Structure formats: structure tokens, C-alpha cells
Amino acid sequence: MQTNLASWASGTDLGNEADAILRRCVHCGFCTATCPTYQVLGDELDSPRGRIYLIKQVLEGKEPTQSTQQHLDRCLTCRNCETTCPSGVEYGHLVDIGRKIVDERVERSWGDRTRRTLLRKAMLSPMFAPAMRLGQSLRGLLPQALRRKVPERRDAGPLPQVGQHARQVLMLAGCVQPAMMPTIDAATIRVLDAVGIGARIAPGAGCCGAVSFHLDAQDEAVAQMRANVDAWWPLVQDGKVEAIVMNASGCGAMVKEYAHHLRHDAAYAQKAADIVALVKDVAEIVAPHAGLLRARLPAGMRAAFHPPCTLQHWQGLRPLSEQLLADLGFELQPFADKHLCCGSAGAYSVLNPDIALELRDRKLGAIAAASPDVILSANIGCIGHLQSGTDTPVRHWVEVVDEQLRRAAQG
DSSP: OOOOOOTTTTTSHHHHHHHHHHTTOOOOOGGGGGOHHHHHHOOGGGSHHHHHHHHHHHHTTOOOOHHHHHHHHTOOOOOHHHHHOTTOOOHHHHHHHHHHHHHHHSOOOHHHHHHHHHHHHHHHSTTHHHHHHHHHHTGGGSOHHHHTTSOOOOOOOOOOOOTTOSEEEEEOOOSSHHHHOHHHHHHHHHHHHHTTEEEEEOTTOOOOSHHHHTTTOHHHHHHHHHHHHHHHHHHHHTTOOSEEEESSHHHHHHHTTHHHHTTTOTTTHHHHHHHHHHEEEHHHHHGGGHHHHHTTSOOOOEEEEOOOHHHHTSSOOHHHHHHHHHHTTOEEOOOTTTTSOOSOTTTHHHHSHHHHHHHHHHHHHHHHTTOOSEEEESOHHHHHHHHTTOSSOEEEHHHHHHHHHHHHHTO
16 A cells, blocks of 8 residues: 655654555454444444545545544444554554544543543543442442442352462463453462462553553553553563453453563663563463363363453454363364454443444354353453353363362362
8 A cells, every 4th residue: 555644744653654554554454344333333434444544545645524533433443454464564552553543533422532532541440340249239229230240249269379380470460350350360370379370460560551551641651551560570570470450351461562662762672672571371370280170170071161352352262272172171062253253452442332232242143043051251341241142151171170170179
């Protein structure tokens, strides 16, 4: 694709990056076939190719409008188009650039701005956890639309003493997962303990930055990235941990991009690159020990595995995860359109509920045809979103493995 950047963009870091990405696009349109929003809306401007044109026009000097902003907002950032693209277009990075530039030039309505700010601050607030516990205690009385956003609370159970293990890893505290589904972190600690790995959370580490980054606060997100690097760095530098383990693929995908987002920061660029080299999804850590665990697990559970977009398209870990689950004894049931987004996409399901619910129902309809006993996934957002539309249990796979190990230990 030929480009002619406006003077304000030419020669800048963002302009140079965007220009390099744009020039790789050959207009082939393969991306439209795998874009969820294009499949739902049928509008070329709600496809990756259409959004690429919109961003190109802005970078070449055309003034963006609220319509431009809306089309970029509707992108789920699932990156399915990147998996499909034969030219290696880094669409995810391009749409990040486009959103930042457009948001600086197009003022959102008061209502939209307020909703995004409140959503971001609420999810990052220390009051989120007590508010979630209150909502869970009153869940049966809540309106249906709100009830489906509040998962049932389950007991996290006791945690083992992990300091005796020679192998040690760090876990990300995160922002919403400990409050909404504390069983995921607890299960991760117990499963890693079962294979001889101690997992702990570094003091000072918090949200990965994804919430702020995708809700018009990219500078705030970068500050959160630096804070996490600062929290992890002393332990990483001393060689006390072998990995930073992620059990939410959305967080893992974001942390694996720290080196990209901090590449122009002289004080953090190398540290971020070293951190990224240690980041592993929990499936990557557990996979070499599947045989050890398999001997203690029952066989025959019919399961459908929904691979989150941040797992399969951002990180390329769908094959490893599915092989791990098969090695652990799950009977994985195939279903149609496994590559498509379920519609969760972080805060997307709140900001674009109609599209999100249509994508959710499509996904659940395909899964229902496989008649699984349980739906497994690897990201809290997908788990909560899918569970809101089905009576079939939707769980993080590590929770189910943990439950089976605990039952086996009890005889």
C-alpha cells in the first residue's frame, strides 16, 4: 500500500511505525472473512481492511470524525485478521496507533467519556473487590442484565506452603480476577505445587495495563507497565524466579507486549525485554508435567475448549493448550468457528453489548452442538461472558484439573 503521510505524522515514532505496517497491506481482503464485526455488521468499514483505510486517511491528513472513532471502537482487537493475513500486517499495533491519534482529535460525547472513565476507575479501584462480594451475596436479587455480569462466588480453598520448592515462579495479581474468580489463582498455585513449582505474587505488581490501554488511557497503562517491571525486576535480576506465569491469557498477551510499548523508554526498554522473555502462560509451564499429572486424573470428561483470542491469535498457544488438555485426559469435542471471538474482549461486552451478545450466542450455539459436560477456557473475560449465556459450566481448565487432583488426594 502506498502512503503519503501528513507533515505532523511523517518522521515521528508513531508515524514511522504506522507507515511500515500500512505498506505491508496488499488489499487482499482475506481478513474480512475472519473478522467477527464484519460478519455481524457486514460493513466494510467494520472490517480490518476498512479500518486500515480509515487510519491511513487520518495519517495522510484527513480529519477524523465520530464515525471514524466508532468504527475503530467496534474492533474487538481479537487479531484473528493477523492469523489470516498472508502479508504479516501487524493490524493490532496499527489500530492502537489509530485509536490514540483519533481520540486526541475527536472529543467523545460526555456520556461516552463518563462511561469509559467510570468503567476504568471501577475495575482498578480497591473498592472493586468488596463491591463484587456484595454483588455476589445479592446476586439472586439483581436484574438479569446485571446478574449475568456477576459470577457466583466459589471457595478458593486452602493454599499450600510453596517456599520449599527449588523452582519458583511469579504470578500477576491482576485487577478483577482475584475479586471475581479467586478460585483461578488458588487452583494455579495448587497445580503448580503438585508438579514441584512454587508460585507467588510480587509485592507492588498490579493490573497489567490492558484495562487502561483499551479505555482511552494509554499513558496510564504505560505507567502500570513500568510499575510491574519495577515490582518484578529485583526478583528477576537476582535469578530467584524462572518465569512469570499468566493464568489469564488477556493479561499474558498484554505483558508480552511490554517490550513493544516501552521500546522508546531508555530506562525500561531492556528491562521490559528481559521481563517478556520470562512470561509464560500456565499451560506452557504445566505441559512438560502432563504425564505426572495424568496418572492422578480421571479420564473421559467431555469438554469443549474455547481458546481466547489472546491465547490463539496474540500468543499462538492454542495447539499447545489443546494438546495439554488431551494429554491430561479430557475428551475435547470439536465445534465450528473455534477461531472466532466470543465477544468478551475485556470491556467490549459492556461498551458494545449488542455485538458482544450476538457473538457470544453464536459461539455457544456452536459449542452446544458438541454436547460437552464442561466448557473450558483460559481467560476470565471469556469465562464470565460465556457463562452468562449457558447452563453448561464454564471454567478455567486449571480449576478443573485442580478439583480432580484434590478429589484424587481425598481418595
